[in-house]
Amino acid sequence: MKKYLQVALGIFTSIGGFLEVGAIATTAQAGAQFGFRLAWVLLLGTICVIFLVEMSGRLSAVSKHTLQDAMRERFGAGFFLVSTIPGMVVDWLVLASEIGGVALALQLVTGIGYQWWAFPVAIAAWLLMWKGNLGLVENGTALLGLVALSFAVAAVRLHPPLHDLAAGLVPSFPRSDGASYWFLAVSILGALISPYLFFFYSSGAIEDQWDENHIGSNRFTAIVGMSFGAVLAFGVLTAAAMVFYPRGIQVDRYEQVALMLTEALGRPGLYLFAGALGITCFGACLEVALGRAYVLAQGFGWNYTLNSPPADSARFSLVYTGMIGSAAVLMALGIDPLTLTVFSMALTAVTLPLVTLPFILLMNDRAYMGEYRNGWIGNVAVVGISLLASLIALVAIPLQLLGG
């Protein structure tokens, strides 16, 4: 039973943190514009995320510190404040995108514009955090999120040419449209490797009181949970590459993305797409808002927990309340959710090293990790991929802003 619950945390983390509005939007655009050619970025991001999620769980299980606690202790107050501000801004934009994702899913089903759904969605997510507990949040989303399997089913039903998919796993340089190619590449990386994921996961591990005995199952959870998300993301890329790419359809609006599922699955496809988009984004709303609340509470040493009433941790509860409320305003104003999503994912990529580099230092620190320190493969993979993502993003974002 215990082990099942742990895997639930993994699947939930995966559904909310891995496959969410960012991954769906960026992989759909990538598939539509470049066919299978950006598949290698998806693979790279998945590898990096598996390492990082495993590390977050291991750090908490061994050191009994959450990632943020350990960072504040090890790198001091200055680093905490300096890295928190950009992280908070980016997470706020991401949160608005996730609310937009749920709102759009509701628009697809009801025909009522997404702006009108921003506040109802925010209130529903808020109520779940305010009244529910971590177990409910995790298991509910993990279970409902299985509807996202429809992406994988759709991909299979479209009979993708496997050799093209395999060829896409080898990194390649684009012949034209270099700016959008690299911009999409970093947006995918930013969508997959989201810092809030690690803060959330390591806090969940502490709230569920993991210890050294959990290391084995933590590794299993990280690999299975994140691979689950990756398979679904590959499903989105494949469906887009099969339906949109040959027809020359670029994905400019979420309404278009739904067409790839109706093409493969017929009428239920629309509802499956709306369900998958809505539930995964809803999970992500919870994760982003909670992740940030955890970061602030742990950085300043406040009380925090989801497992008792909000009055027991007032500041923590008000952080997620404020985040989700203000992000809903942005969506209610009618900002285009797809543009905001892809842009905020690219920004996430820029800020990645702010989290991953100190994280790697911690994972190699004997005082925290003892005999459970990182191996060199994890170190090299994480440092390499996150630095690469950040550098490419720094070049690609201005290019995209001015060119597009």
Add this chain to the structure above:
Amino acid sequence: MNLTRDILDQQVVDRRGQRLGKVDGVILELREGAPPRIAAIEIGPVTLARRMHPRLAAWLQRWLQRHGPRSDGTLRIPWSQVKAIGVDVRVDLIADGTAARAWEEWLRDNVVRRMPGAK
């Protein structure tokens, strides 16, 4: 013991396991003819801000004294009340009502409890 590594920025918890804050500052006592020794630890936004910039700290202190719920929210805990240093710094104290919890309690009473379903 390593001051900056084992004490500074560690989580402080009270007798009942309530979180008080982080060790934002360490007060040393200079003694003639003997090595300095730790007199107290400090928790509070002004102490934290002083580590960034003295002017920021002065500004924050003025603002908090005028508008904060309980003075500037700095809590100084004498070293004699520090009971254990491990994953957390345990202090012999009850968090409720201390300066470190001023904002927490103010927000709890004036905001959170007035919102629906906070009990």
Add this chain to the structure above:
Amino acid sequence: MVRRVPLFGRLVLIGAALVTGCTKSPEAKTEETAMTLASWEATARLLEEQRARGAVPERFVRQVLRAAAEAREEATAKRRAAGAR
């Protein structure tokens, strides 16, 4: 001292990006608009196919068509603005 180097590097990159971004030719922009228009044409065709098969509910068809109309309007406005200069 340590932070200054990446910041400088960033400025150089942003500067370089500004230069390349601003020199994007009007032809490239026209081409982009044309691609957007073509993409929405293709979307409408795909939608029509699916509608004929009964694969999409009418309410959704209207949503996509509205999105397509908005996007087309935007693109033509852009093209007109480019042509006027």
